[in-house]
Amino acid sequence: MTKCLPDQIMGPSSESSLQHGVSRRHVVGGVTLAPLAAGIAAACGASPAQAQQAPAQGTSTTGVNGDQGYEPAGTFEIVADFYGPGPSGVVVADNGRIFIGFPRHAVNHKGATLGELVNGRVQPWPNAALSMPSSAAPADRLMSIHGMTLDTQGRLWAIDDGKLAGQPLQPGAAKVVCFDIAANRLLHSIVLKNPVLLPDSHMNDLRVDLTHGPQGTVYVTDSSFGHSPALVVVDVATGAQRRVLATHPSTQAEPGFMAVVEGVPLVYDPAQKPRFVVGGADGITLSPTSDRLYYAALTSRKLYSVPTAILSDPKVSEADLAKSVRYEGEKGTADGLATDTQGRIYTTNFEHDCILRRNTDGSFDLMVHDPRILSPDGIFCTKTHVYCTLGQWNRLASFNNGQDKRKQPYHLIRFPIDAVPSYTAAPE
Incomplete structure (x- = not known):
């Protein structure tokens, strides 16, 4: 009998591919997928999903007694390749279903x-009525989905930043939305309004705390x-909303x-047009018990936290509230943040x-490093894996003199999350 984890993501024709050692890819509808073991997905009772097994990306020797940070380290899989809009937010349900946000603000x-x-x-x-462009009022459709998460009841939450590139932010466009995954149904849509929402707001990411408030915060x-x-x-x-800190x-x-981005030193000057992705409060994540919220500005190396009992x-x-904010040390040039069940x-x-892991004692581990990990953005933890979207946002035309790179x-x-064990047939 085949045993699998809830988030194992397999392709529709992987058995024959594995038998013949094939690593070919399928391109359908803007996503490239390589097959891995469909029988396992069927045994899980999940709908056929997709993953591509990438070749091993080297060993974790970068830095200490190894190279000086130029060689790949760690091992990762390419779950999907996207042609067309760039991906941002990501959520993986317990049964393996994968959801991706494709924002329209850029x-x-x-x-x-x-x-x-x-x-x-x-x-x-x-x-399609909610997710595709239409003539519906901004409050009645999804405009630009960015950050995404699951709550402890397994519901999908997303922030609709509401922004369409080249257009002003419309009333009703920016909102917090919640979905019942099993029923494929919208449960909550909370429109963000002035004075919480400003004309230049970029509602970026979100986390949901069900331990405070009758229906959560x-x-x-x-x-x-x-x-x-x-x-x-x-x-x-109640839909009540506050702008704080x-x-x-x-x-x-x-x-x-x-920051040095793809070998180019770039400096943030508020008085000048940005040459790379910059911004304030961006990455956000909760502790496993939702008692503490961690967050960080994009254009900063500092990590902070605040007790949710006070924040809510x-x-x-x-x-x-300001007095309760705690400086947690540096975290590097982070965009997305995610927490595993151990609080890392x-x-x-x-x-x-690369993607790093901050341990509960404040130390860091290098998880994966590879030149293909460009602008790692949305990040999500299941019980066994960490998922991340790579949108190449630093190569947008707006940061490169009008040239989309x-x-x-x-x-x-x-x-x-846990190291894959290695085996050897050599005698001991």
Whole structure:
């Protein structure tokens, strides 16, 4: 009998491929998928999903007694390749279903903004009426899905940043949405409004805390398309929303911040047009018990946290909330953050083309490093794997004198949380 984990993602014709050692790819509907063992997916009772087994990416010797950080390290799989819109947010349900957000704030594309990977295609989800462009009012459809997460009840939450490239932010466009995955049904749509929503807001990512509030509390990072970042707190039951820590150092992009991106030293100057992806509060993640929220500005190397008991309480003053913020040390040039069941935080790193893990004692491990890990963005932990989208955002035309330097395909990758054991047939 075949045994599998809930998040094992397999392709439709993998058995014959594995028998013949084939690594060919299928290209259907804008997604490239390579087959891996469909019988395992069937044994799990999951719908046929997809994954591509990438070749081993080297050993974890980068740095200490190894190379100086140029060679690949760690092992990851390419779950899917994307042609067309670039991917951002990612969620993997317990039964292996994969959902991807394709935001429209950088490129106003005509594809689905929220999709499920099904049999080699990006299927608009929960349906085409919501996910595809239409003439419906901004409040009645999905405009630009960015950050995504699961709550502890297995429901999918996403932040619709509401922004279409080249257009002003429309009323009703930016919102927090929640879906019942099993029923493919929209459960909540909470429109974000002034004064929480600013004209230059970039509602970027979110986490959902079901331990505070009758129906839970949502925490959103507004990284800002301008210079007005903050955290946003939304009570699900009432829809009440607050903008907090808008002037606190923990949410701000740091002037003079310098990063080396694909070998080019780049400096953030608020008075100049950005030459790389910059912003305030961006990465966000909860502790396993939801008692603490961790967050970080994109244009900063600093990680902060705040107790959710204080953050979720509208009676707490801004001054007292600021006093409760704790500096957690540096985390590198992180975009997305995710937490595993042991409380370890995974941080993407666009400067070193890698993904790091911050252990509970504050130390870090290098999980994967590879030149293909460009602009690692949305990141998600299952019980056994970490998934991450690679959108090549630093290569957008807006950062390269009008020249789009992205090279398709874009990737969705995953790597195991625990090291894969190695075996040898040599005698001891």
